[in-house]
Amino acid sequence: xxxxxxxxxxxxxxxxxxxxxxxxxxxxxxxxxxxxxxxxxxxxxxxxxxxxxxxxxxxxxxxxxxxxxxxxxxxxxxxxxxxxxxxxxxxxxxxxxxxxxxxxxxxxxxxxxxxxxxxxxxxxxxxxxxxxxxxxxxxxxxxxxxxxxxxxxxxxxxxxxxxxxxxxxxxxxxxxxxxxxxxxxxxxxxxxxxxxxxxxxxxxxxxxxxxxxxxxxxxxxxxxxxxxxxxxxxxxxxxxxxxxxxxxxxxxxxxxxxxxxxxxxxxxxxxxxxxxxxxxxxxxxxxxxxxxxxxxxxxxxxxxxxxxxxxxxxxxxxxxxxxxxxxxxxxxxxxxxxxxxxxxxxxx
Amino acid sequence: xxxxxxxxxxxxxxxxxxxxxxxxxxxxxxxxxxxxxxxxxxxxxxxxxxxxxxxxxxxxxxxxxxxxxxxxxxxxxxxxxxxxxxxxxxxxxxxxxx
Numbered sequence: 001x002x003x004x005x006x007x008x009x010x011x012x013x014x015x016x017x018x019x020x021x022x023x024x025x026x027x028x029x030x031x032x033x034x035x036x037x038x039x040x041x042x043x044x045x046x047x048x049x050x051x052x053x054x055x056x057x058x059x060x061x062x063x064x065x066x067x068x069x070x071x072x073x074x075x076x077x078x079x080x081x082x083x084x085x086x087x088x089x090x091x092x093x094x095x096x097x098x099x100x101x102x103x104x105x106x107x108x109x110x111x112x113x114x115x116x117x118x119x120x121x122x123x124x125x126x127x128x129x130x131x132x133x134x135x136x137x138x139x140x141x142x143x144x145x146x147x148x149x150x151x152x153x154x155x156x157x158x159x160x161x162x163x164x165x166x167x168x169x170x171x172x173x174x175x176x177x178x179x180x181x182x183x184x185x186x187x188x189x190x191x192x193x194x195x196x197x198x199x200x201x202x203x204x205x206x207x208x209x210x211x212x213x214x215x216x217x218x219x220x221x222x223x224x225x226x227x228x229x230x231x232x233x234x235x236x237x238x239x240x241x242x243x244x245x246x247x248x249x250x251x252x253x254x255x256x257x258x259x260x261x262x263x264x265x266x267x268x269x270x271x272x273x274x275x276x277x278x279x280x281x282x283x284x285x286x287x288x289x290x291x292x293x294x295x296x297x298x299x300x301x302x303x304x305x306x307x308x309x310x311x312x313x314x315x316x317x318x319x320x321x322x323x324x325x326x327x328x329x330x331x332x333x334x335x336x337x338x339x340x341x342x343x344x345x346x347x348x
Numbered sequence: 349x350x351x352x353x354x355x356x357x358x359x360x361x362x363x364x365x366x367x368x369x370x371x372x373x374x375x376x377x378x379x380x381x382x383x384x385x386x387x388x389x390x391x392x393x394x395x396x397x398x399x400x401x402x403x404x405x406x407x408x409x410x411x412x413x414x415x416x417x418x419x420x421x422x423x424x425x426x427x428x429x430x431x432x433x434x435x436x437x438x439x440x441x442x443x444x445x446x
Contacts, residue, residue, distance in 0.1 A: 027407055027410065027411070030414075031410070031414055034414045034417070034418060037418075038417055038418065038421055041421055041425070045425070045428060048428075048432070049432075050432040050433060050443055051443050051444055053425070053428045053429055053431075053432045053433075054429070054432075054433070054441050054443055054444055055444060056425055056428075057374065057425045057426075057428075057429050057441065058441070058444075060421060060422060060425055061367075061377055061381075061422075064381055064418055064422070065364070065367060065368075065381070065384075068360075068364075068381065068384045068385060068388065069364070071388050071411075072357075072360050072384075072388060075356075075388060075391045075392065075395070076353075076357065078395060079350075079353045079391075079395065117444040117445065118444075120444045121443075121444050
């Protein structure tokens, strides 16, 4: 893509999210979300492939619907209570409607059905932007709402973790697996939102780091299915030895970083007398752990039947810069001992 | 619930229902999206008249600007879909299923 166009679109993405971060009026927040949607559409459709265009159309329809519902919720709040401040939204009907609209924006179950298909139609770098940057602005708004009905967020969170785990079990396409993993992680984030918002923030940052390194690993290996992942060990053997650990970190196994948010969330839910919900969430994490384990098994624990060793690719000098991957991989594997420091750092 | 509030809420919910239950053509979804935005425009204008504060009268124009950008993006995607898939029928948007 033309570098000026690419720079404009990336700066617009930054502008939209910053606008939503900085706003206390619902109209300005809605404008930031709209700028984000409009800026990512050309990035998604740049390849003009039928699958990319179909994914872009589906993404546009869902995001436009969600943004319109959000503005309707804030207008209803204005007509009922007379003000537009985000943090003072206290009437239960607009709050519920706004929470559902933001759930549609980020892909929480049961409003998640667009996410696997949209992520499947994109190339891996654009999919990375969709999975990481586009979640920031709506989660900021969700953090500032105070839901009257405390069971809505718990139901959304538990449904997301269950469906994120179950849905990913039957997939062989890596991008769809990452979409269901995104739904499951967002479910964990939303589960603890009303009790300890700083835990939501911590989970978000750790999820961003892990997803960033996952997408970059798959991009380096140029693999989008389990089969291509299985034969990619020869391209960069060091990545193939670290990637299973990174996938298990996504699954939440100690002593890797991914265990930290799950541990702290389960502790917080138990303190709030929600032990059945905590048990259900922990059991549903086993479902997603299974497909992460399957990916690491295919990648590094077996050698898939290949023709000859002569078909292994040449190990040339890497053409892409791997410094971001190195930093995020280190962070997503080894930050568990720093739990107190990170909890103190990411407090709201 | 005052009559203007009921009016724009009913319009919005009807257009949302039309968007959610569209079955044949992509264009009907885009039209319902425009209907939703129109009802929000009317609601914002009536809000400014309700409060009698003239500085709020600029907000419907801001909404209209963004909604126009969104509508043109939707139409561009409709044209792109017609180019790659042959028509805007929703049954032909089935390349990405599991």
